[in-house]
Amino acid sequence: MRLSIQLPGTGERVSEIMIEEGAMGRVRGDLEVFLGGRKAFWIWDENVASIWTERARGLGWPVQSRDGAIRFRFAESTKRLAGIEMLARELIRAGADRGSGLVAVGGGVAGDMVGFLAAVFMRGVPHFQVPTTLLAQVDSSIGGKTGVDLPEGKNLLGAFHQPRAVWIDPRFLSTLPPREMRQGMAEVIKTAMIGDEVLWRFIESHSDAIRRREAESLARVLSACCLFKAHVVEEDEKESGRRRVLNFGHTVGHAIEKASEYSIPHGDAVAMGMMAATSLSVSWGRFPSSDLARLERLCRAWELPTRIPAALTPGTILDALSADKKRVSGALHFVLPVSIGKTVEVMDPDLNDLEQVLKSLAG
Ligand SMILES: NC(=O)c1ccc[n+]([C@@H]2O[C@H](COP(=O)([O-])OP(=O)(O)OC[C@H]3O[C@@H](n4cnc5c(N)ncnc54)[C@H](O)[C@@H]3O)[C@@H](O)[C@H]2O)c1
Ligand SMILES: [Zn+2]
Missing domain, CATH: 1.20.1090.10 (Dehydroquinate synthase-like - alpha domain)
Structure with missing residues (x-):
């Protein structure tokens, strides 16, 4: 199934949402079309990467762009500005620039953080989501709410930044704990x-x-x-x-x-x-x-x-x-x-x- 989100007044599709078995296998190819040759950086939830990298290779799915992939320990405890700074610095070291696209691969924490990072990195770059939890697939990856927590409360710093595309692959749910x-x-x-x-x-x-x-x-x-x-x-x-x-x-x-x-x-x-x-x-x-x-x-x-x-x-x-x-x-x-x-x-x-x-x- 393919859906798109079109915001009133903009006249353009802001988000494409693809829901299908094996959608993950298409991400790399689709990204090249979306980004027209500009760089893409995949940012994996560490835990998901360790469970899925080999599996994905076995299925013939690419797991990074030619520009690279980073891993991060996404968790509610690291959903903080400090995490955004670490990721931003790592991206710069990896050669990201103001045209680069960021791809979140993980649950809602990865999506919220990478989305927020994309909203502020070099004053805003496109982002993409590959949600891997049920919550992220039905809820957090759609709608463009991004952000991090403060000690005073959850999601108190954030931005609206719609993902350009979301690939929802139900296969990821096969390894999700009950x-x-x-x-x-x-x-x-x-x-x-x-x-x-x-x-x-x-x-x-x-x-x-x-x-x-x-x-x-x-x-x-x-x-x-x-x-x-x-x-x-x-x-x-x-x-x-x-x-x-x-x-x-x-x-x-x-x-x-x-x-x-x-x-x-x-x-x-x-x-x-x-x-x-x-x-x-x-x-x-x-x-x-x-x-x-x-x-x-x-x-x-x-x-x-x-x-x-x-x-x-x-x-x-x-x-x-x-x-x-x-x-x-x-x-x-x-x-x-x-x-x-x-x-x-x-x-x-x-x-x-x-x-x-x-x-x-x-x-
Ligand atoms: N932006 C929004 O509109 C929105 C909406 C709802 C929730 N949220 C945010 O989403 C976050 C919660 O998201 P979540 O529930 O996905 O938590 P999460 O991202 O912490 O993921 C839960 C756990 O599942 C693991 N995991 C992820 N995919 C897996 C897979 N395929 N197989 C095995 N393990 C896997 C992760 O490593 C993690 O340990 C909260 O921070 C919340 O504020 C945002
Ligand atoms: Zn909720």
Whole structure:
């Protein structure tokens, strides 16, 4: 499947998205076309390089351009400005210039960092993504949000910089640990809940096939999620309206991550956040409780938590929420489902109602 993102007013395609088995084998050739002979530097997640370099050679896939490849230990702990400086210096030593293209090969951390590096390197160079985790394939590689963390919080330094192309190869998922599959599935379930009832039913009936990484099921999930995200980004690149729908489950989810001092992984926190937002909707009579039970079953099928650990009291979560509210925009935007595949946005919901919901989810 081939998709493109076309931003209004620009009249041109900013991102090409290719989703297919073996897409990785085309990267080098496609890059030469995109860059018209200018240099390309592949930047690999160290871990992915060690798992995939030999495998890729065995499949006949090129793993670097003629200009070279670098490896970096991408992790949330190295997603910092210091990492950007190290990478930039390494690129300069390798001969990169202002026409060079940068290619991220790895998960969301690699994509966010290489994208940000590309936004600032020599005042901006093109970048390309080869996402290798489920989360990166369905979410972070699309849409052009790039950045690094500060000790004060995640993704606080960043830029919008759309990748020129994204090659999504489901084969990479064959080596992804189950824990990372689960984290990505939280975003897949989110996508289905906010915009794709057909995808929802597909995941309900094909979770085992997806868990076994069966090619057809993966292709279906990846294309549905990318199609949805690409549409949303086209409508609202900079998140002033429509793109906020992608935050379903994330308002409470981020507060939970923060209140747990980031000991709870993002996907787990999003699952709890989706349960909270959906329960709030149910408590207002705006969402059927039988469908809340379906969300709960689906999360459980993926071993995603549906209850909030007792140590995280509603008070600590609400405190983290209000800190976010001050920092972000002065208002809490809540995305609430009204049916599977459809949401509404509610500003500043009654926090007493939310507190009741959080109490009911304590487990
Ligand atoms: N830009 C966006 O729109 C956006 C959206 C969501 C998340 N994010 C960011 O994405 C990051 C999380 O991304 P992630 O979940 O991909 O984490 P990650 O990049 O840390 O990857 C998770 C782990 O999987 C390993 N890995 C990657 N591909 C593999 C493969 N094919 N086989 C085996 N192991 C593999 C990595 O080495 C790493 O250890 C966060 O920093 C988050 O802020 C960005
Ligand atoms: Zn997320």
